[in-house]
Amino acid sequence: xxxxxxxxxxxxxxxxxxxxxxxxxxxxxxxxxxxxxxxxxxxxxxxxxxxxxxxxxxxxxxxxxxxxxxxxxxxxxxxxxxxxxxxxxxxxxxxxxxxxxxxxxxxxxxxxxxxxxxxxxxxxxxxxxxxxxxxxxxxxxxxxxxxxxxxxxxxxxxxxxxxxxxxxxxxxxxxxxxxxxxxxxxxxxxxxxxxxxxxxxxxxxxxxxxxxxxxxxxxxxxxxxxxxxxxxxxxxxxxxxxxxxxxxxxxxxxxxxxxxxxxxxxxxxxxxxxxxxxxxxxxxxxxxxxxxxxxxxxxxxxxxxx
Amino acid sequence: xxxxxxxxxxxxxxxxxxxxxxxxxxxxxxxxxxxxxxxxxxxxxxxxxxxxxxxxxxxxxxxxxxxxxxxxxxxxxxxxxxxxxxxxxxxxxxxxxxxxxxxxxxxxxxxxxxxxxxxxxxxxxxxxxxxxxxxxxxxxxxxxxxxxxxxxxxxxxxxxxxxxxxxxxxxxxxxxxxxxxxxxxxxxxxxxxxxxxxxxxxxxxxxxxxxxxxxxxxxxxxxxxxxxxxxxxxxxxxxxxxxxxxxxxxxxxxxxxxxxxxxxxxxxxxxxxxxxxxxxxxxxxxxxxxxxxxxxxxxxxxxxxx
Numbered sequence: 001x002x003x004x005x006x007x008x009x010x011x012x013x014x015x016x017x018x019x020x021x022x023x024x025x026x027x028x029x030x031x032x033x034x035x036x037x038x039x040x041x042x043x044x045x046x047x048x049x050x051x052x053x054x055x056x057x058x059x060x061x062x063x064x065x066x067x068x069x070x071x072x073x074x075x076x077x078x079x080x081x082x083x084x085x086x087x088x089x090x091x092x093x094x095x096x097x098x099x100x101x102x103x104x105x106x107x108x109x110x111x112x113x114x115x116x117x118x119x120x121x122x123x124x125x126x127x128x129x130x131x132x133x134x135x136x137x138x139x140x141x142x143x144x145x146x147x148x149x150x151x152x153x154x155x156x157x158x159x160x161x162x163x164x165x166x167x168x169x170x171x172x173x174x175x176x177x178x179x180x181x182x183x184x185x186x187x188x189x190x191x192x193x194x195x196x197x198x199x200x201x202x203x204x205x206x207x208x209x210x211x212x213x214x215x216x217x218x219x220x221x222x223x224x225x226x227x228x229x230x231x232x233x234x235x236x237x238x239x240x241x242x243x244x245x246x247x248x249x250x251x252x253x254x255x256x257x258x259x260x261x262x263x264x265x266x267x268x269x270x271x272x273x274x275x276x277x278x279x280x281x282x283x284x285x286x287x288x289x290x291x292x293x294x295x296x297x298x299x300x301x302x303x304x305x306x
Numbered sequence: 307x308x309x310x311x312x313x314x315x316x317x318x319x320x321x322x323x324x325x326x327x328x329x330x331x332x333x334x335x336x337x338x339x340x341x342x343x344x345x346x347x348x349x350x351x352x353x354x355x356x357x358x359x360x361x362x363x364x365x366x367x368x369x370x371x372x373x374x375x376x377x378x379x380x381x382x383x384x385x386x387x388x389x390x391x392x393x394x395x396x397x398x399x400x401x402x403x404x405x406x407x408x409x410x411x412x413x414x415x416x417x418x419x420x421x422x423x424x425x426x427x428x429x430x431x432x433x434x435x436x437x438x439x440x441x442x443x444x445x446x447x448x449x450x451x452x453x454x455x456x457x458x459x460x461x462x463x464x465x466x467x468x469x470x471x472x473x474x475x476x477x478x479x480x481x482x483x484x485x486x487x488x489x490x491x492x493x494x495x496x497x498x499x500x501x502x503x504x505x506x507x508x509x510x511x512x513x514x515x516x517x518x519x520x521x522x523x524x525x526x527x528x529x530x531x532x533x534x535x536x537x538x539x540x541x542x543x544x545x546x547x548x549x550x551x552x553x554x555x556x557x558x559x560x561x562x563x564x565x566x567x568x569x570x571x572x573x574x575x576x577x578x579x580x581x582x583x584x585x586x587x588x589x590x591x592x593x594x595x596x597x598x599x600x601x602x603x604x605x606x607x608x609x610x611x612x
Contacts, residue, residue: 188571
């Protein structure tokens with residue numbers, strides 16, 4: 001089995017993981033999670049989103065969180081910006097609080113795009129052009145998330161051609177990196193490989209990442225299938241935080257702990273200290289009043305107690 | 307990705323899954339599970355074990371369960387027999403209630419063998435020789451389970467050489483098929499492949515199966531890694547039943563539902579009807595008063611309710 005020797009994980013727990021929490025999570029807890037993740041060795045963290053608090057009330061403290069982080073050299077801090085207003089809000093603070101990277105997004109499903117943002121795929125991405133331009137003018141990197149890249153709650157299976165389309169459009173507006181996202185966690189290894197291949201028609205192997213939800217328990221298989229293609233960057237979420245508003249009862253992003261356990265077991269370097277990572281996940285889970293949604297974390301915490 | 311076109315799953319839920327349940331599960335419930343599994347398309351079911359009720363009180367109803375099953379043509383029924391007494395008990399009933407296959411076992415870890423059965427690996431397998439002989443004399447097939455094949459609770463990592471040794475000894479006493487079992491669920495894809503390779507030095511690709519527990523969430527990745535080697539037979543457990551007495555808080559065998567979801571998603575034929583399988587897992591889970599320990603099942607049951 002040919003695998004990359006090194007993998008970079010982007011912990012999206014503070015943003016993708018927490019955004020659907022109904023009870024407000026205090027800014028200091030979010031900051032506490034970011035600090036624990038960077039102390040555990042994560043080198044990129046998706047911190048928050050600059051989106052209207054009417055849409056996502058949980059992220060209303062975005063500027064406070066960004067300003068409260070003790071920045072660690074070598075760590076990149078990214079934020080989701082759904083539009084120019086979001087970007088402007090993200091850079092309204094002093095430069096030291098700016099994100100290193102913004103994330104823009106587009107669905108690979110036409111139905112999803114129409115139902116959720118009321119426009120076509122092509123229009124949705126065209127709208128990001130000024131955001132990308134404004135970010136790059138300020139020296140901020142731009143990552144694009146290709147959502148519903150293998151399946152859509154409205155139209156079912158999504159053909160790889162749609163992923164190829166979104167990747168092409170994102171490339172055209174200057175997005176520097178794309179993440180292939182199985183938003184509702186329905187993907188299986190072969191489909192995920194086809195979606196990644198489609199993205200790789202427009203982006204290099206160092207510019208494509210995988211983003212898998214574990215709704216149907218498939219995320220680790222999908223990660224392994226990606227690794228075998230040479231893909232070495234993944235979004236994961238501390239303690240398996242998160243869910244999906246479009247898939248009732250959906251579990252969240254794949255747990256960072258489960259992915260790190262697999263990678264270290266295969267001798268793949270992540271730069272992450274698994275024990276500290278378990279602590280970070282236990283911290284946020286305790287704050288949320290629940291157990292970590294990670295099997296590796298559960299097993300290791302049980303072992304510690306024994 | 308090269309994969310087998312067809313996969314056979316052996317549902318071990320009624321035996322491996324239920325054996326550690328503290329509350330007695332009525333025989334008619336166990337029989338009800340077996341019936342639902344065969345109706346869902348499973349072609350082999352590990353039904354019970356013929357072991358002393360002092361050791362495993364949950365399996366004390368073994369003969370009753372075997373006699374209560376409505377046998378379905380094309381389905382094989384297997385039982386665990388730890389010794390000659392167990393085999394004799396399994397064949398004490400009229401021939402129509404005999405198992406089609408017995409399962410014997412040996413640990414790949416010397417420490418595990420010593421601590422649990424108080425003898426060496428070699429001795430433990432030698433003791434099965436008369437059991438194998440007696441079974442084959444009656445036309446009953448013999449499968450061997452190589453337990454702790456990648457990791458052991460006492461000695462940690464288990465080298466592939468130990469798996470090779472157990473496979474060789476099993477071959478010598480006439481065992482016809484071996485299952486490589488990650489009893490405590492600590493394995494990751496590369497280690498699992500090495501363990502399988504070791505078994506394949508003595509058995510053909512059609513005579514080796516994988517048996518993975520999902521303690522650290524690795525079972526589907528391990529299954530995928532096995533499939534890529536051409537291994538096409540796996541033990542799984544309806545609703546992810548089971549645990550491991552040697553790994554506190556351990557989740558059980560990998561859920562049949564999660565494996566079937568992955569296989570069907572990749573176009574691999576299993577002969578199993580996923581919806582009926584979900585029903586079988588929901589049935590036994592309800593009888594046990596808990597939710598299925600399967601992400602695919604959870605997602606599909608939530609979807610049905612929505």
